[in-house]
Amino acid sequence: MRLNAAASCDVAEIPARGAEFHSPRGAVPPLLKWTGSKRSQAAQIAALAPAYNRYFEPFLGGGALLYLLGRPGSVGGDSYAPLMDFWTMVRDDPESLIEDYRRQWKSLQADFPDYFYLVRDRFNREQRPQDLNFLMRTCVNGIARFSRKGKFNNSFHLSRRGMQPRRFAEIVRDWSCCVANIEFMCGDFSVTVAGSRAGDFVYMDPPYAGNKQRYIGNLEIDRFFTALEELNRRDVKWALSFDGARGSTVYEHAVPPDLYLRKKSIPSGHSAVAKVLNGPVEMVTESLYLNY
Numbered sequence: 001m002r003l004n005a006a007a008s009c010d011v012a013e014i015p016a017r018g019a020e021f022h023s024p025r026g027a028v029p030p031l032l033k034w035t036g037s038k039r040s041q042a043a044q045i046a047a048l049a050p051a052y053n054r055y056f057e058p059f060l061g062g063g064a065l066l067y068l069l070g071r072p073g074s075v076g077g078d079s080y081a082p083l084m085d086f087w088t089m090v091r092d093d094p095e096s097l098i099e100d101y102r103r104q105w106k107s108l109q110a111d112f113p114d115y116f117y118l119v120r121d122r123f124n125r126e127q128r129p130q131d132l133n134f135l136m137r138t139c140v141n142g143i144a145r146f147s148r149k150g151k152f153n154n155s156f157h158l159s160r161r162g163m164q165p166r167r168f169a170e171i172v173r174d175w176s177c178c179v180a181n182i183e184f185m186c187g188d189f190s191v192t193v194a195g196s197r198a199g200d201f202v203y204m205d206p207p208y209a210g211n212k213q214r215y216i217g218n219l220e221i222d223r224f225f226t227a228l229e230e231l232n233r234r235d236v237k238w239a240l241s242f243d244g245a246r247g248s249t250v251y252e253h254a255v256p257p258d259l260y261l262r263k264k265s266i267p268s269g270h271s272a273v274a275k276v277l278n279g280p281v282e283m284v285t286e287s288l289y290l291n292y
């Protein structure tokens with residue numbers, strides 16, 4: 001049920017995207033902190049988008065590109081259920097999310113920092129999307145870190161008292177308009193892109209590909225490449241953020257050259273993952289593979 005779907009959103013303002021497309025939306029507002037977020041590179045990636053009918057983002061995470069490229073009829077998906085529950089709430093019930101955050105923020109100021117750990121325990125029992133949002137806003141460097149048993153185990157970021165509720169409310173309402181007519185799916189990337197057809201555009205940002213293992217998280221590389229081949233066969237345009245360079249080390253997951261036409265280098269600042277692991281802070285460049 002759509003409780004509060006974008007009452008004051010003017011989706012007609014969003015023009016059709018074309019090869020010359022530059023998003024009418026400015027910087028991506030920080031809705032959900034998410035590991036590997038493309039917020040800082042989103043404008044550079046969006047500027048390379050082709051003309052397209054529908055937009056698909058099957059590794060949605062914090063959805064930075066969705067903000068710039070999504071339009072009515074777009075599809076966003078992710079395999080992490082609490083995350084997709086969060087997105088559904090932003091779209092369908094933003095005022096409840098805003099109110100919940102306001103209450104949680106007040107509780108944190110009153111019971112600092114113990115309230116964080118109370119929420120963390122509750123999230124590990126109940127998986128409430130509001131709690132995921134709260135934890136991501138206040139945990140060390142905004143990194144979603146889980147134990148082997150799948151329990152969220154990152155700690156409180158002592159200097160982080162959480163974004164002011166009024167600012168959070170503005171951001172949620174803005175995003176809620178943006179995703180008002182977007183379909184969300186919880187599941188494997190292959191399910192999210194299953195309905196894409198010739199003329200559609202898919203942006204993919206799978207989990208960090210900094211090693212040469214066959215699996216990245218739960219993503220099996222060969223199966224992923226087969227899916228890209230299938231998109232090519234259907235004449236679906238896609239862009240893929242995949243490997244890159246960190247400092248002097250280059251991480252190269254060989255995307256088979258016959259699958260794509262161009263490869264661009266996108267500077268992406270410093271590595272937050274290295275920071276949370278107390279590693280050296282290094283400049284990271286990511287590759288963007290395009291099949292058009």
Ligand SMILES: C[S@@+](CC[C@H](N)C(=O)[O-])C[C@H]1O[C@@H](n2cnc3c(N)ncnc32)[C@H](O)[C@@H]1O
Pocket residue numbers: 034035036037038039058059060061062063064065077078079080083187188189190205206207208217218219
């Ligand atoms: C690097 S993050 C995406 C970040 C996103 N571009 C942003 O701006 O925040 C990768 C996402 O892929 C999801 N994921 C991992 N394996 C998946 C799979 N097999 N199918 C769909 N999503 C998957 C993870 O839950 C994670 O949210």
